[in-house]
Amino acid sequence: MSRKKTWEVSDAFWELVQPLIPTNPRVAHKTYQRQQGGGRKPKYSNRLYFSAMVYVLRNGIIWNALPREKFGAMSSSALHDKFQQWSIAGVFTKIWQRGLVEYDELQGIAWTWQAADSASIEAPLARKSSGPNPTDREKRLKTTCSSRREGHPHLVTRQRSQPA
Numbered sequence: 001m002s003r004k005k006t007w008e009v010s011d012a013f014w015e016l017v018q019p020l021i022p023t024n025p026r027v028a029h030k031t032y033q034r035q036q037g038g039g040r041k042p043k044y045s046n047r048l049y050f051s052a053m054v055y056v057l058r059n060g061i062i063w064n065a066l067p068r069e070k071f072g073a074m075s076s077s078a079l080h081d082k083f084q085q086w087s088i089a090g091v092f093t094k095i096w097q098r099g100l101v102e103y104d105e106l107q108g109i110a111w112t113w114q115a116a117d118s119a120s121i122e123a124p125l126a127r128k129s130s131g132p133n134p135t136d137r138e139k140r141l142k143t144t145c146s147s148r149r150e151g152h153p154h155l156v157t158r159q160r161s162q163p164a
Helices: 012-021 046-059 076-089 092-108
Strands: none
Touching: 012 046, 012 092, 046 076, 076 092
């Protein structure tokens, strides 16, 4: 039995995702030189872009490590640009919300007892010298070694001009 590849996008999942992808990638309040629909046709389909995104995110690799031979010689920069575009459009938030609703219908989510983790008291081992910024921290007491004078190194060093 072959092992299931968790990064592959099934036809059923693609049917759920496809309507959520924006058809007009143009940014509002930006002037374009060409009319909408002008220019080159897209080289890669939205499904190929989505499959490549799922591959990168599921495997935890960096964008530049995208295996180009698997995705039709797609460049990692083109893929990342499309990812940023879809992120701004809210595609992944909509996918998450849709999955949450579907899970709630199948398994049910007990929303009444859910609570977020919080801390309402000071940590028992907190130190007063720690703070959000080094400039906000209290000054630590300087401890000096009694066997040497302040400002002088503990080890004796020689100059290059001195013999060894």
